[in-house]
Amino acid sequence: MGAFDVAIVGGGLVGTAVAYGLARQGARIAVLDEGDVAFRASRGNFGLVWVQSKGLGMPEYAAWTKASSDAWAGLRDALRDETGIDTAFARPGGFHVCLTDGEMERRREQNKRLHNQPDMVPYEVRFLDRKDALDLLPGLGPEVVGVSYCPLDGHANPLKLLRALHAALARRGAAYRSNTPVQRIERSGDAFALTTPAGTILSGKLILAAGLGNARLAPMVGMTAPVRPQRGQILVTERVAPFLKHPLVTVRQTDEGSVMIGDSLEEAGFDDRVGHAVVAMMADRAVKTFPALRGVRVVRTWGALRVMTPDGFPIYQQSAEHPGAFLVTCHSGVTLAAGHALNLAPHVAAGCLPDAAFAAFSARRFDVRAAA
Amino acid sequence: MFARLPDLKERAVVRLTVDGRAIEARAGESVAAALLLSGVLVVRTTPVSGAPRGPFCMMGVCFDCLVSIDGEPNRQACMVTVRDGMQVERMQGARKVDP
Numbered sequence A: 001m002g003a004f005d006v007a008i009v010g011g012g013l014v015g016t017a018v019a020y021g022l023a024r025q026g027a028r029i030a031v032l033d034e035g036d037v038a039f040r041a042s043r044g045n046f047g048l049v050w051v052q053s054k055g056l057g058m059p060e061y062a063a064w065t066k067a068s069s070d071a072w073a074g075l076r077d078a079l080r081d082e083t084g085i086d087t088a089f090a091r092p093g094g095f096h097v098c099l100t101d102g103e104m105e106r107r108r109e110q111n112k113r114l115h116n117q118p119d120m121v122p123y124e125v126r127f128l129d130r131k132d133a134l135d136l137l138p139g140l141g142p143e144v145v146g147v148s149y150c151p152l153d154g155h156a157n158p159l160k161l162l163r164a165l166h167a168a169l170a171r172r173g174a175a176y177r178s179n180t181p182v183q184r185i186e187r188s189g190d191a192f193a194l195t196t197p198a199g200t201i202l203s204g205k206l207i208l209a210a211g212l213g214n215a216r217l218a219p220m221v222g223m224t225a226p227v228r229p230q231r232g233q234i235l236v237t238e239r240v241a242p243f244l245k246h247p248l249v250t251v252r253q254t255d256e257g258s259v260m261i262g263d264s265l266e267e268a269g270f271d272d273r274v275g276h277a278v279v280a281m282m283a284d285r286a287v288k289t290f291p292a293l294r295g296v297r298v299v300r301t302w303g304a305l306r307v308m309t310p311d312g313f314p315i316y317q318q319s320a321e322h323p324g325a326f327l328v329t330c331h332s333g334v335t336l337a338a339g340h341a342l343n344l345a346p347h348v349a350a351g352c353l354p355d356a357a358f359a360a361f362s363a364r365r366f367d368v369r370a371a372a
Numbered sequence B: 001m002f003a004r005l006p007d008l009k010e011r012a013v014v015r016l017t018v019d020g021r022a023i024e025a026r027a028g029e030s031v032a033a034a035l036l037l038s039g040v041l042v043v044r045t046t047p048v049s050g051a052p053r054g055p056f057c058m059m060g061v062c063f064d065c066l067v068s069i070d071g072e073p074n075r076q077a078c079m080v081t082v083r084d085g086m087q088v089e090r091m092q093g094a095r096k097v098d099p
């Protein structure tokens, strides 16, 4: 089925972002993807490009996230120039709304701990009481006690992002093979040989970006990917005239007018169905946040599975046993898309993830913990 | 372009307004049928591109017939039966929410 410089397993946001970055470096690429049977977080997420509150327990992740947020406008412009697709990235600053004093207190506390970490990347987070928040978010309901605000938070249209990445890859001559699950990975001399139902693919380098599929694939090249599914449910409304410029963690208005209401955190195994109890709770919270949403129709609800590591942080690692094989996974593939394309891919192309920046992200951190 | 079936012509006359203009319908008709019969083919423009839309499937699946009925936006005109005094407005793009 062909030989390539790099084979990327997984055609979601993570795989295509890295692939796009590699294609920009001139690599001959194949992206191998499952079909519609796959669990695909990239088609069911909330679309935030989010910075505030990330990285408690791993300041490297906070810095990596901020760097991606800073690089996102460049990714948006490059994809628009190459494909004509507007990913609708904007960074107007985002809010986390608190409905009780307790929530507000916990939020402040958590933010303090996050920013007190040694080596934490500095950036602005402001806490506003209800009155000051109203200036920036007209229409907040009476139950909102206060908000935290970070000027670095933004959002994008994640479906257009996925489409733009695929379109840019196609334009740059990358091969995309859907319905081509990788079943086995072996060495064939210096190359990796990937067995699929459609035949064998040879590649010089290998990127495992198969989301939840990485758990099964990583051991084939000497790594572990302890990722589990974590369900999130989302509601989306009919399109309404623009009323909300800023994204909130739980409510945002898209570039095309729909209001997205999200998103639950549930341990439900591989069950990606929706449940009314959770959906009702999220709708209730959204209406408390913006009472004007009460009369707006919900047109769809869905569930999707996050790709979650035990500590919630990404894994970036090159196999020690099989150099040239890389493992890439995270649970914020929209936020980190620019980082993956513009900051990570050049290192993969060069064949080395420098320790200074990437050692913290190795999945070996989980072995240490298990041994301790 | 559209004509009422002969047996429907016998039914009671129902009066409604479309964007303030009075039209006549017959009891039992849907709002979408009444609009088409009175020559209103475009009942809304789309929120994203502003393209014109009119009733298409007449059975509640395509959502192209959305109108405002008595102040409630985005109602499916083909799924609502006409009533005397009903005020129908065509939707111009996305509905509003008032924060």
Ligand SMILES: Cc1cc2nc3c(=O)[nH]c(=O)nc-3n(C[C@H](O)[C@H](O)[C@H](O)COP(=O)(O)OP(=O)(O)OC[C@H]3O[C@@H](n4cnc5c(N)ncnc54)[C@H](O)[C@@H]3O)c2cc1C
Residues within 6 Å of the ligand: A009, A010, A011, A012, A013, A014, A015, A032, A033, A034, A035, A038, A039, A040, A041, A042, A043, A044, A045, A046, A047, A048, A049, A050, A180, A181, A182, A183, A209, A210, A211, A212, A213, A214, A217, A230, A231, A232, A233, A234, A263, A303, A304, A305, A306, A307, A329, A330, A331, A332, A333, A334, A335, A336
């Ligand atoms: C409800 C919800 C809300 C979210 N909200 C946000 C948000 O607001 N902001 C944000 O940044 N992130 C968000 N995320 C996370 C984001 O969606 C994911 O981080 C991202 O989509 C992961 O992309 P992925 O490519 O790793 O995984 P996936 O999209 O799951 O793609 C994995 C791909 O691998 C393929 N695959 C699997 N096994 C194989 C195999 N053996 N061979 C070949 N291909 C294989 C599958 O076909 C699939 O297409 C959210 C996720 C969820 C579920």
Ligand code: FES
Residues within 6 Å of the ligand: B032, B054, B055, B056, B057, B058, B059, B060, B061, B062, B063, B064, B065, B066, B076, B077, B078, B079
């Ligand atoms: S005409 Fe199709 S839903 Fe009304």
